[in-house]
Amino acid sequence: MKAVIDGAVVAEAPQEDLVRIEGNWYFPPSSIVDGALAESPTPYTCPWKGACQYYDITAGEQRVPDGAWAYPDLLPGAVERVGRDFAGYVAFAPGVQIID
Incomplete structure (x- = not known):
């Protein structure tokens, strides 16, 4: 899957590496394009x-x-609630397309 803005990819990883929480796809830190x-x-x-870190x-x-x-x-308790460790995983706001 990819996170895309104006045709530019800012993150890319196989769907099985992402975590879905509250309607948002969280990308592993290693999938983020350098400098994005x-x-x-x-x-x-x-x-x-x-505590959240915004970017x-x-x-x-x-x-x-x-x-x-x-x-x-x-x-x-957060990992248990989601069923997987998602520390540092990055989600994107509306306006960033998440595509297959």
């Missing part, structure tokens, strides 16, 4: 996943502020 993400200072904490996405001429996020340090 830059940490954002936007704060957020999910009550069951933990600004850059792809070609396109920049999407807070267009991606990950949970680098999961709260106890």
Whole structure:
């Protein structure tokens, strides 16, 4: 599967390597294109996943502020709830196409 902005791929991995949580596909960190993400200072904490790290996405001429996020340090119970470790996996906001 691919995460795409304006035809530019920002992440790519086989579907079996992704994790689906609350309607979002989470891509493994190794699938992210080098230089596509830059940490954002936007704060957020999910009550069951933990502290979130937002990222600004850059792809070609396109920049999407807070267009991606990950949970680098999961709260106890998050892995059990999802059934798989997803620490550091990256999900994308609307506007980023997720395609097969």
